[in-house]
Amino acid sequence: MAQKIQLKGITWGHSRGLLPMVATAQRYEELHPDVKIIWKKRTLQEFADKSIEQLAAEYDLLVIDHPWTGHAAAKKVIVPFDDYLDRTYLEDQRLNSVGKSYVSYNFENKQWALPIDAATPVAASRPDLLSALGLALPHTFDDVLALADQGRVAFSLLPIDVLMSFYMFCCSLGEAPCEKEEEVISPLIGKQALSLFKALADRVDTRFYKKNPFMVFEDMVNNDKIAYCPFAYGYSNYARDGYARKLLHFHDLVTLHNQEPMISTLGGAGLAISAHSAHVEMAMDYAQFVGSPRVQATLYVDNGGQPGHLKAWQDAEVNRRTSNFFMNTLPTLERAFLRPRYFGHMHFQDHAGDVVVDYLKNGGEEQVVLDKLNEMYKQSRLMEERHG
Structure with a gap:
């Protein structure tokens, strides 16, 4: 018997990250008996932090965070999909992008990953708890502060999430960060953003300085204290019957002082192929299978995935099974801010959150x-110049 082609993949260790990859691999193996696909998992922090060079040396398939795109493209450790997949397929991916998910993996006019997973910080609530307490769902930032005064509000205060939330406050005040060479944000907007952020953080229990977004949701479903999270990267799993002790509903963000909904910072995950793989074409074919509209709206989402294809987000059955998670939060995704992806930005992203956490x-x-942020930012820009 001929030896099977083996592909190894790495993703992050949550039901949303691991189970849809295992399920799609199992089905792909059934359709291609000569292939074996093995998926391993890493923590959410490792997902954001570990060098893509290290991962690409060990794995064929990489589920990556899009800010790594510029670094990975520069180092040539992953291969562009344009060189392997049909242009029609990629055009469908582009036209059916959830917000800027597709372009987030496009760098130097090449597509370095398929957006198989789409996410941004959205609001979450315990509708049963709000009802039992006689509390209304917040619609404005002032409503959130008032609810937080009652000890009913929480969100992630880990450094990486704090930095993404700082970006959110800046964008929501009318200025996107990291668009100038010398400063992260103008002093006027930056000071306002920090002040608003601290006003809310001061009203949140300090245990949330140790919780990532899905740990916040676990806290919400396993206890009956926190009724509302104003912003955290969405996980549709918690909007599905049977996944947790209690059901969460997800919503668009509240309005800020300008009466416009807040603008969050795009997340999600992309499927990339290592340049070191001995089976690039087979890996590409599997990636194409995972990202296809039909698989995204069925097998992928059926197994806990949070798809990156717009047709899946708009699918009536997908929404029925997830308490309308996708339709309720799609507007948030569509206006989400795309983080910088220049070569040195990961250095800034890795350290800047600590500065903001210390202030909060x-x-x-x-x-x-x-x-302090500007000094780190200038260092990261110098890294880009030196590499260029």
Whole structure:
């Protein structure tokens, strides 16, 4: 018997990250008996942090965070899909992008990953708890502060999530961060963003400085204290009957002072192929299978996945089974801010959140915080220049 072609993949260790990959691999193996696909998992923090060079040396299939795109393209550790997949397929992916998910993996006019998973910070609630307490769902930032005064609000205060939320406050105040060479954000907007952020963080229990988004949701479903999360990367799993002790509903973000809904920072995950793989074409074929409209709206989402194809987000059956998670949060995805992806940005992303966390915990002068961020930012821009 001929030896099977083996592909190894790495994803992150949550039901949303692992189970749809295992399910699609199992079905692909059934359709291609000469192929074996093995998926392993890593923590959410490792998903954001571990060098893509290290992963590409060990695995054929990589589920990646899009800010790695510029770095990976520059290092040539993953291969562009344009060189292997039919243009019609990629055009369908582009036209059916959820927000900027597709373009988030496009760098130097090449597509370095398929957007198999789409996410951004959205609001989450315990509708049963709000009803039992006689509390209304917040619609404005002031409503969130009032609910937080009652001890009913939480969100992730880990450094990476805090940085993404700082970006969100900046965007929601009318200025996108990291668009200038010398500063992260203008002093006027930066100070306002930090002040608003701290006003809310001061009203949240300190245990959430140790919880990532899905740990926040676990806290919400396993206890009866937190009734509302104003922003955290959405996980449709918690909107499905039977997944957790209690059901969460997900919503668009509240409005800020300008009466417009807040603008969050795009997340999600892409499926990339290692340049070191001995079976690039087979890996590409599997990736094409995973990202296809039919698989995304059925097998992928059926097994806990949060698809990246727009048709799946608009599918009536998909929404019926997820308490309308996808239709309720699609507007949030469509206006989400696309993070910088230049070569040195991962250095900034890895460290800047600590500076903002320190301010939220201990206070201080907002300008001092901005000065520290600007220094890190300039260092990251120098890394790009040196590499270029």
